[in-house]
Amino acid sequence: MRYSAFSLLKHALSHNRHWQPAWRSPEPRRKYDVLIVGGGGHGLATAYYLAKEHGVKNVAVLEKDWIGGGNTGRNTTIVRSNYLWTEATQLYEKSLKLWEGLSQDLNYNVMFSQRGVYNLGHNLQDMRDIERRVNANRLNGIDAEVVSAAQVKKAIPHINTSPDARYPILGASLQRRGGVARHDAVAWGFARAADALGVDIIEQCEVTGVNRDGGKVTGVETTRGTINASKIGVVVAGNASVLATMAGLRLPVESHPLQAFVSEPLKPVLDTVVMSGAVHGYISQSDKGELVIGAGIDAYTGYGQRGSFPIIEHTMEAIVELFPIFSRVRMLRMWGGIVDICPDACPIIGKTSIDGLYFNCGWGTGGFKATPGSGWVFAHTIAKDEPHELNAPFGLDRFVSGALIDEHGAAAVAH
C-alpha cells in the first residue's frame, strides 16, 4: 500500500519532502510496439487496457504537455449512459460499468459518485423526447426513469419549479447510476496503473509528423526525436484534425472551444447533477463545495483554450434561471477546452485507410464519461487490428455509408 493514514502522517512530519512520483518519467526509446498519441484520460486508458487486457506492454504514451492538462482536466466530470440510440447507449453503458469498478481496478480513488443525473424538460416536446429516450434506455437495459416536476422539486429543493418561470420545469429524466468523478484522479490513476504494467508515459513530447512507408505507418517525429512503431493510436481530442493532416487524412470533425466554470466553495446545496438542454446549462457541486458549471460551445471553430464572453453570460443566465438562489454566487475560475465535434455528435473509433494508424476522436462535448470505455474498445481495436462489436458502428466508414448515429438533439444538447 502506497498511501495510508500512517504514510500521510510520516510525510507530514518530514514536511512532505519525500513523496515519490506516482509514475516514472522515462526517456523515449527508439521503438515501441504501440504508440498512443495523447496523454489524456482516453489515451492513458487505452494504454492501460492494452497492457492489462491484451498483454501489449511495449507501449508509449506521448503527451505534448503534461498528463491530464487538456480536456481531461477541463470538463465538468459528468458520467451517464442515457443516450438514445442502441449503438451509443451500449458504448456509454460499457463505460459506466467500468466506472463502477474503476477505483478498485486501478487501486486509486477516482471519487466516482453515483449521485444521479437529471435531464430537465421544459415543454411538452421536451417531455415527449424524455419519455422516448427513457423507454429506449429501458429497452436497452439501462436504468432510467421519468420523474415529475414535484419529484424534481422534492429531490432538489432549491430548483425553481414555479409554473411562472420563463422556462417552467415540467419534469425530467433521471439516471440514478449516473454521477460525477474526480477528473484529475482519473488521469493520475490510469497513468499510475499503466506505468506499473510497463507503459512508458512520455510528457513534454509533441508529435510533429507521422512517418509512413507506402500505406503503412512506421512511426512519428516528435520534439524528442523519431520514435518508431508499427501501430499508432491517435487520441488527441481537439487536435485530431492536426494529426490527421500530418498523416494525409481528412476528418469530419471541427474543433470548438467549450467552457466550464467553478464558483467559490459553498456549503452542501446540490447533491445531484442537473442538466437542461432547453435553457442550456448543467451544474453539480464538487466535494470541495464549488459549483461546477458548463454550457454550450462557441459557435465558431477555435483552438485557443478559452471561451468567448457571450457564452459566459448565456451560461450564467441559464443557471440563474434554474437556481435563482445562485444569483449572488461568485465564479472563481473559468477555462476552455477544445472539443472535436462530429456531424452526428458521436465519436470516431477505429481504423483508417493507413495500415497501423488508428483514430479515436470526435467525442465532442461528452468524452469524459466515456474515458474507461473508450480506452477499453480502442485497446481492443489496436491489439486485434479490428474493432470490438461495441465500437464497430463508430468507424470513419459510417460517413460514406450514411449509417450515422444521430445523437445531436436526442441525447440533450448538453453532453
Next chain:
Amino acid sequence: MLLIECPWCGERAETEFSYGGEAGIARPKDPDALSDAEWADYLFNRTNPRGAHKELWNHAQGCRRWFGVERDTVTYKIAGSYTLPVPTGKKGP
C-alpha cells in the same frame, strides 16, 4: 468578444453574427457522378486548421448578408473580411 467587420455595416460585436463554417466549399456540379466517398468528403470532411482559416459569417442581426472572414483559430485575430463572388448566372462547365 470578437469584433467582426461586416463589409456593408462595419465593425460589430460577434453576437450580431452567425457562423457559417469553412469557406470555399463548392457544391459539386454533378453529384450523381461522384462516388460515395467523394460525396462524403464534400458533405462532412473539413480542413479544421490550427491557424489561418477562411470562413463564412452571416450578419444575422444586421443586414443579413453573407461574407467571408479570415481569422486565426488560435489567437482569434481577424485578418480581414471580404465579399463573396457574385454568381454570374452562367452555367458552369
